Amino acid sequence: MDRLDAFKNIAAQASRGDLTFPANVNASLRLQQALTDPDCHVEQAAKLIQADPLLAARSVAIANSVAYNRSGTEISSVRAAVQRLGVRTLQSLVAALIVRQIGSQVTEPSLAAKISQLWEHTAHVAALSQVIARRVTHVDPDTALFAGIMHEVAGFYMLSCAGDYPQVMEGEPEDWVEHGEIDIGRGVMTKLGVPEGVFKAIESMWVGLRALPPETLGDTLLLANDLSPVHSPLYQRPGATTLQGARTIDFVVGEGTLNAIMTESAHEVQSLYAVLML
Incomplete structure (x- = not known):
């Protein structure tokens, strides 16, 4: 079995609702x-x-x-x-x-390290999404926080399956986006009862198309992902190759700019991130 076959097996189980959770x-x-x-x-x-x-x-x-x-x-x-x-x-x-x-039952050190980094990334994206929603895109902040928390759930589930399917950790990062993330994510989010609107926003994030200035929940997630100081250990999306690159993103929002808003909101973002990391 190669990596793509492993993704297909996990995705098939997820689509049937045959998921193994702690x-x-x-x-x-x-x-x-x-x-x-x-x-x-x-x-x-x-x-x-x-x-x-x-x-x-x-x-x-x-x-x-x-x-x-x-x-x-x-x-x-x-x-x-x-x-x-x-x-x-x-x-x-x-x-x-x-x-x-x-991912709490994973004990293999390299997998556990990836899960830890993935949660750090998730916590940053969730905190940033809440603030960006309230101050930039004006979508519902509670929904944005929830979507940020859920946006990498497929990755957590895939890593939790790596003990049974070690092939998922082989190959190129792009394989995860093209063949794993969407199919596995659909099944996991359906099982977890994620609302359709949130799922669609996360799906648009997987596609990676963002409007500037951002307007939708999907745009909110993509911008938060780009601005996160910790990237996903599974795949780093084009356009967010470095934090410095992400910080060059700026545009006018009302009477201010994105960079000014994020500077003003830095304490708020850090406070939310700290709570999520507890």
Whole structure:
């Protein structure tokens, strides 16, 4: 079996919904489904979050981050965090937990290092996407944060399968984009219940076409990807070859420029990134 055959096998399993997740992913998926229930209110959401100590701590931390704590008033309870964040941001936090759990059982050092770098990249893109959405493209910031968290989920799943399919780590990086990412990503995101609009935006990111100035959720993800100081260990897209190259991207936004906005928002981006890395 060569690399492309391995991708096809994993993609076929994913398209059938025959995915192998660690047990804790299934528990997190149940939590995610509960939070998406339109009848889920603040009290119920707080009880669900409190049942997971790690998620509870992250919820309070992100509620106190610069992005969400405009008044500067710190809070210490999960209930207060839920009230400040809202259920949609909590869904993004659970999504972050799920993505990290997918690769959590990998112990082989080189694969574990790639998973660690992929999460660093993901956390940067998610934080940048939230700020770019709010200040540049004016798409929904909560959706952008969620999309940024999910945009590399196919890569996490592929790396988690590398123990059974070592061939996936052979060959050229372009093979992943052309033959692995899209087909595997469709199956994994369907299994995880990713909304169609988010999936389409991530799919447009895979194609790699971006408008300048950016306007859509897909544009938001591509720009965040280009500006991320940590690139994906699986494939580095043309146009984002170096951080210095990415920093040359600039255009007028309202009465300012992209570079001015990102400089003003640097603390906010770092604060969100730090919470996602906990």
